[in-house]
Amino acid sequence: MSETKDAPFTEMATRILHNQESTFGGAFVVQPPGGDPASTLILTDGDEAQFWMLLQGLITARMEILRQKEAQAASMYGRR
Numbered sequence: 001m002s003e004t005k006d007a008p009f010t011e012m013a014t015r016i017l018h019n020q021e022s023t024f025g026g027a028f029v030v031q032p033p034g035g036d037p038a039s040t041l042i043l044t045d046g047d048e049a050q051f052w053m054l055l056q057g058l059i060t061a062r063m064e065i066l067r068q069k070e071a072q073a074a075s076m077y078g079r080r
Helices: 003-018 048-076
Strands: 026-030 038-042
Touching: 003 026, 003 038, 026 048, 038 048
Parallel strands: none
Antiparallel strands: 026 038
């Protein structure tokens, strides 16, 4: 990984270390190809289901943005 692509993971590790006295509810870093990274550190007593629901919600929202971009590009194809 290049230094730029390593940054979100290094930053999350630092955030986890700085919050080690807090209740750890989970963490994730997602680096899509060609896209911006997404990361979240959860500092609550949330259960595992809440963690996965949060991640699923973020993925669903991003997929909708991508779907809208593709639909817009398809509707513009062939226009002058």
